[in-house]
Amino acid sequence: MDDMFKPSRRAFLRGGAAIAAGSVAGSVAAQEADPLITELQDWASYTGAGVDETPYGLPIRFESDVVRRNVEWLTASPISSINFTPIHALDGTITPQGCAFERHHSGAIELSKQDYRLMINGLVDRPLVFTYDDLERFPRENHVYFCECAANTGMEWAGAQLNGVQFTHGMIHNMEYAGVPLRVLLQEAGLDAAGDLSDKWVYVEGADASSNGRSIPMEKALDDVLVAFKANGEALRMEHGYPVRLVVPGWEGNMWVKWLRRIEVTDAAVESREETSKYTDVYADGTARKWTWVMDAKSVITSPSPQMPIRHGKGPLVISGLAWSGHGRITRVDVSKDGGITWETARLGKQLDTKALTRFYLDTEWDGSPMLLQSRAMDETGYVQPTKDQLREKRGENSVYHNNCIQTWYVNAEGIAENVEVS
Amino acid sequence: MSKSLSGIYLPVFGGIALVCSVAVAVANRGYGDSQIETLQTRLAQVEAQKAAALTEAEASAARLAELETRLAELESKAGNTVAGGEPVAAHEGAFGLGRPALPEEIAAWDVDVLPDGRGLPEGSGDVSTGEEVFAEKCAACHGDFAEGVDNWPVLAGGFGTLADEDPVKTVGSYWPYLTTVWDYVHRSMPFGEAGTLSADETYAIVAYILYSNDLVDDEFELNQDNLATFEMPNRDGFVIDDRPQREYAEWRTEPCMENCKDSVEITKRATFLDVTPDHGGDSVMNSADTSETPTFTAANATAEEVASADAADAGDAELIAAGKKVFKKCSACHQVGDGAKNKTGPHLNGLIGRTIGSVDGFGYSSVFKQANEEGRIWDQAALDAFLAKPKAYMTGTKMSFAGLKKEQDRAALNAYLATFGE
Numbered sequence: 001m002d003d004m005f006k007p008s009r010r011a012f013l014r015g016g017a018a019i020a021a022g023s024v025a026g027s028v029a030a031q032e033a034d035p036l037i038t039e040l041q042d043w044a045s046y047t048g049a050g051v052d053e054t055p056y057g058l059p060i061r062f063e064s065d066v067v068r069r070n071v072e073w074l075t076a077s078p079i080s081s082i083n084f085t086p087i088h089a090l091d092g093t094i095t096p097q098g099c100a101f102e103r104h105h106s107g108a109i110e111l112s113k114q115d116y117r118l119m120i121n122g123l124v125d126r127p128l129v130f131t132y133d134d135l136e137r138f139p140r141e142n143h144v145y146f147c148e149c150a151a152n153t154g155m156e157w158a159g160a161q162l163n164g165v166q167f168t169h170g171m172i173h174n175m176e177y178a179g180v181p182l183r184v185l186l187q188e189a190g191l192d193a194a195g196d197l198s199d200k201w202v203y204v205e206g207a208d209a210s211s212n213g214r215s216i217p218m219e220k221a222l223d224d225v226l227v228a229f230k231a232n233g234e235a236l237r238m239e240h241g242y243p244v245r246l247v248v249p250g251w252e253g254n255m256w257v258k259w260l261r262r263i264e265v266t267d268a269a270v271e272s273r274e275e276t277s278k279y280t281d282v283y284a285d286g287t288a289r290k291w292t293w294v295m296d297a298k299s300v301i302t303s304p305s306p307q308m309p310i311r312h313g314k315g316p317l318v319i320s321g322l323a324w325s326g327h328g329r330i331t332r333v334d335v336s337k338d339g340g341i342t343w344e345t346a347r348l349g350k351q352l353d354t355k356a357l358t359r360f361y362l363d364t365e366w367d368g369s370p371m372l373l374q375s376r377a378m379d380e381t382g383y384v385q386p387t388k389d390q391l392r393e394k395r396g397e398n399s400v401y402h403n404n405c406i407q408t409w410y411v412n413a414e415g416i417a418e419n420v421e422v423s
Numbered sequence: 424m425s426k427s428l429s430g431i432y433l434p435v436f437g438g439i440a441l442v443c444s445v446a447v448a449v450a451n452r453g454y455g456d457s458q459i460e461t462l463q464t465r466l467a468q469v470e471a472q473k474a475a476a477l478t479e480a481e482a483s484a485a486r487l488a489e490l491e492t493r494l495a496e497l498e499s500k501a502g503n504t505v506a507g508g509e510p511v512a513a514h515e516g517a518f519g520l521g522r523p524a525l526p527e528e529i530a531a532w533d534v535d536v537l538p539d540g541r542g543l544p545e546g547s548g549d550v551s552t553g554e555e556v557f558a559e560k561c562a563a564c565h566g567d568f569a570e571g572v573d574n575w576p577v578l579a580g581g582f583g584t585l586a587d588e589d590p591v592k593t594v595g596s597y598w599p600y601l602t603t604v605w606d607y608v609h610r611s612m613p614f615g616e617a618g619t620l621s622a623d624e625t626y627a628i629v630a631y632i633l634y635s636n637d638l639v640d641d642e643f644e645l646n647q648d649n650l651a652t653f654e655m656p657n658r659d660g661f662v663i664d665d666r667p668q669r670e671y672a673e674w675r676t677e678p679c680m681e682n683c684k685d686s687v688e689i690t691k692r693a694t695f696l697d698v699t700p701d702h703g704g705d706s707v708m709n710s711a712d713t714s715e716t717p718t719f720t721a722a723n724a725t726a727e728e729v730a731s732a733d734a735a736d737a738g739d740a741e742l743i744a745a746g747k748k749v750f751k752k753c754s755a756c757h758q759v760g761d762g763a764k765n766k767t768g769p770h771l772n773g774l775i776g777r778t779i780g781s782v783d784g785f786g787y788s789s790v791f792k793q794a795n796e797e798g799r800i801w802d803q804a805a806l807d808a809f810l811a812k813p814k815a816y817m818t819g820t821k822m823s824f825a826g827l828k829k830e831q832d833r834a835a836l837n838a839y840l841a842t843f844g845e
Contacts, residue, residue, distance in 0.1 A: 069700055071698075073698065075574060076573055076575045076766075077614075077755060077766065079754065079755055119524050119529070121532075122533075126515065126516060126523060127523065128514070128521040128523060128524055129521055129522055129524045131521075134520045134521050137520055138518060159690075160691045160696075162698065163693040164699055183493070184517075187516070188516035188517055203535060209617035210611050211610050211611055211617070213535060219487070262532050262533070268539070269538075270535050270537055270606070271599065271602070272606065272607070273606070273611070276598055276599055276603050277592065277597060277598050282585055282586075282590050284586065285586055286586030286660065287585075287661070288597075288660055289665065289666075290662070290663060290664070291663050291664045292664045293664070294666075334678065338687065339684075339687030340683055340684055341681075341683055341684050341687060342681050342682070343678070343680045344680075372687060372689075376678065381671070382676070383671060384675070386670075390674070394670055397588065398588070410692075419692075419693035420689045420692050420693065421691035421692075422688060422689055422690060423684075
């Protein structure tokens with residue numbers, strides 16, 4: 001009977017061959033002719049929707065469960081909270097804006113282009129105010145970058161907790177931005193007044209009620225930071241900072257200030273609430289780390305995963321996932337099916353940019369036995385994604401942020417996957 | 424006009440040199456002969472690290488040189504703009520875009536405060552004033568003694584817990600600078616009414632937070648002169664990101680591919696915890712070993728809209744829609760609609776017609792309890808008067824909201840709330 005399962009293509013070619021119970025209907029062979037093929041279907045006969053029906057489309061209703069979700073018990077109020085990208089159900093690397101995770105500190109605000117102002121002040125030659133229209137007159141660039149909240153996977157420090165990759169790894173999105181390099185705007189205001197730039201900072205803040213503010217060292221500000229107004233070809237959505245947000249490639253999402261309203265050149269870090277009491281981690285001895293801006297290399301298998309069980313039984317299986325690094329490009333991803341005893345190297349999809357999500361695939365055969373699936377990313381600096389135990393050994397047990405550990409999914413013989421931790 | 428960037432990469436080299444010499448010094452300590460080989464290996468490693476670090480620093484220098492070139496290009500572009508005639512620039516920048524920021528505009532927006540106190544306005548506030556302001560504007564979420572209500576942040580206590588299993592990170596036990604507290608309270612608090620605190624109120628609140636942390640006595644007064652020099656207990660409790668030394672050096676190695684462990688066992692399982700929200704659809708993610716499925720209540724918009732539609736005449740629809748917008752001012756503390764719960768404030772379903780202070784499980788202030796005993800009812804008139812000036816109508820209410828001045832806003836909110844039955 002096992003033989004019958006093995007060469008599925010031969011079974012398919014034989015047509016009509018009996019298939020044992022347990023294989024999913026329609027996947028391999030059919031005993032009776034498929035009425036979806038032999039009978040005329042409505043959609044093949046009647047006409048469909050006209051071009052004037054949907055000026056701006058949403059996903060078809062069959063995809064209605066591919067949505068952002070939140071975890072109610074995480075925060076005191078959904079207005080100062082976070083939700084999660086349904087990365088289990090996406091493929092490729094670009095995240096549609098409509099399902100890309102949101103994190104607000106005082107809710108998403110409606111700010112029109114007409115009402116938008118951006119101020120540059122502090123240690124500059126000419127403090128300036130720009131309108132939205134002004135920004136579109138500067139030379140601009142396109143880049144694809146991932147944005148990961150520093151707290152992504154943060155609920156997993158103490159042990160396997162949330163049963164779904166959307167919840168364990170969904171505080172991430174990846175978009176193609178159009179925007180003006182921050183260095184161009186800083187130069188427009190003039191940096192002579194700042195003197196020696198090596199110890200200078202820019203402080204950036206948003207226009208919303210939280211006025212979320214962060215200090216960014218000048219070297220990064222002059223490097224690859226973008227003042228962006230388009231994502232994936234269209235205007236930023238309200239929840240992503242319409243009309244203008246900051247893009248800080250490879251660095252923690254909290255610094256990607258939305259509804260950007262002010263950039264101040266300073267001679268010291270402001271040490272704002274978001275860079276002292278939050279986004280810092282306590283070591284075992286009680287000392288805390290601060291200014292941990294870069295998101296280290298990380299990867300996760302998105303399918304199979306708890307929300308994406310294997311439904312097709314034994315045979316060809318595509319193991320698929322995402323990898324990324326705030327230090328640059330992903331050079332390799334390895335996948336293990338036995339909890340890290342043996343590894344095989346996965347195939348990488350096309351990388352759209354440095355500091356962007358990379359898709360990986362392992363095209364394999366499943367023999368129907370349980371698996372402990374893991375993925376392990378390497379980036380161009382040679383850094384290898386660590387295990388949770390390696391991280392705990394270095395940082396202690398009290399971290400909140402920057403959990404880039406290797407994730408394990410236990411897949412049982414029925415193909416159902418569960419979030420677990422292994423020895 | 425050109426700005427030299429050469430200063431930036433020099434500290435990079437300097438920093439690397441320091442790290443390397445420390446490592447060598449450690450390696451050269453007098454150990455026994457048996458360890459010489461180890462030390463030699465270590466020295467080789469250090470040399471390799473040093474070489475790698477220098478390469479990295481050189482790359483960094485090259486990148487900065489490139490940035491310098493790009494800045495120079497921008498500047499020459501500025502020259503071209505002028506040379507091309509018709510300079511329409513509002514200023515001397517490369518593109519002449521934007522306009523000069525006026526001093527009063529900068530004053531309005533540039534209110535951040537640096538750790539050394541720059542940015543603090545004149546003003547003062549003492550503990551006892553702070554206690555009053557805090558009770559009125561902060562205690563609804565943070566508790567009368569800054570102990571935190573529900574999931575809202577605890578601001579006081581937690582001393583000596585940072586090395587414990589669950590550190591309690593409060594203003595007193597964790598925050599390194601008092602300027603941060605002043606800056607955050609002044610700019611971003613109260614939640615839902617940010618930017619409304621005066622400088623004096625902010626000094627008073629911060630003084631009270633210090634008092635609630637036992638860091639000052641009840642006579643203490645805080646002002647622009649003594650704030651920045653106030654030494655917070657955890658001021659020296661932070662180190663700058665040390666992952667490069669602590670982790671990268673070790674984790675940038677060729678990984679194991681085969682026989683990497685002897686055996687692997689599952690040590691923890693998410694399904695034991697039962698804290699994952701329901702996936703919707705035909706998910707199996709919560710079905711493994713748990714007996715209950717948690718409820719997922721993200722989308723109550725449908726029920727809300729249905730309720731609105733039922734209650735509304737066509738003519739009221741606009742007013743109700745306007746009220747829904749006004750309600751955003753309330754939604755930080757109050758919920759309405761399907762599944763509404765008590766949060767910082769009570770839920771507001773079935774508000775019109777119910778006895779004041781009658782929601783089960785909500786801890787009302789004494790003025791509400793008294794109104795409840797007197798059997799007073801929330802009708803449209805009472806609600807209108809309350810919303811106009813909450814603290815005048817219900818003196819002693821915990822609700823920190825200042826009120827709705829515009830009559831049409833109150834009418835709209837009234838109409839909107841009336842659409843939610845029990």
